[in-house]
């Protein structure tokens with residue numbers, strides 16, 4: 088599924104938090120959203136997920152305006168794993184993952200074989216089979232993060248939006264999660280702070296600064312020392328890694 092944001096703006100208290108952003112992502116593609124704290128990444132993801140209404144501009148799913156779909160239809164197509172996703176009830180891991188099936192079930196429809204299979208697959212994909220009976224409040228930060236990812240995968244979306252999904256994860260799980268996401272056939276947009284991970288796992292990057300899109304393109308074209316200085320005020324050297332061939336950033340402090 089293709090997702091497109093066209094000239095998206097979101098104004099709060101007279102401030103343009105997202106300012107005229109246009110972007111598009113196609114199936115199997117992974118777009119990295121980078122930018123300093125407060126540059127509008129989460130706000131943009133919420134607009135793209137249809138959870139906030141843009142002040143101007145529009146979101147399109149497969150070229151159809153998102154406002155033409157019901158909430159349920161949008162939830163069948165787009166999954167967002169927000170930065171501080173949580174759950175109120177003290178559910179078990181597999182119960183949280185089952186919540187991902189809600190958009191696909193009618194009000195009177197029972198639990199189908201297809202629902203069971205998608206939940207099982209999501210538990211396996213997120214490496215949570217051994218934790219399936221654990222209660223939410225007993226999970227570590229990283230285990231909660233993976234549970235939320237599994238919930239989103241069980242939702243079988245065409246578009247997967249992830250807000251800093253590698254927070255709380257150890258390095259093995261960071262690499263594992265991004266490898267799994269990249270392998271999906273979904274259109275993926277991932278807000279990331281780690282520029283080296285962004286370079287390794289994203290096909291394209293979009294850079295936000297003060298709500299505006301200030302650069303976009305292939306990681307090796309976007310992640311230049313000049314851009315890193317301009318956006319973050321940090322001195323950096325960038326080279327192509329002799330090991331994996333992607334851009335690698337060295338911070339010079």
Ligand SMILES: Nc1ncnc2c1ncn2[C@@H]1O[C@H](COP(=O)(O)OP(=O)(O)OP(=O)(O)O)[C@@H](O)[C@H]1O
Pocket residue numbers: 099100104122123124125126127128129130131
């Ligand atoms: N509901 C709101 N009302 C007013 N201001 C808001 C609201 N939501 C976000 N903001 C402000 O908008 C700006 C962008 O926030 P946002 O969370 O989108 O940035 P971000 O790039 O995801 O930041 P971070 O990297 O710190 O997670 C911030 O200054 C934030 O305080």
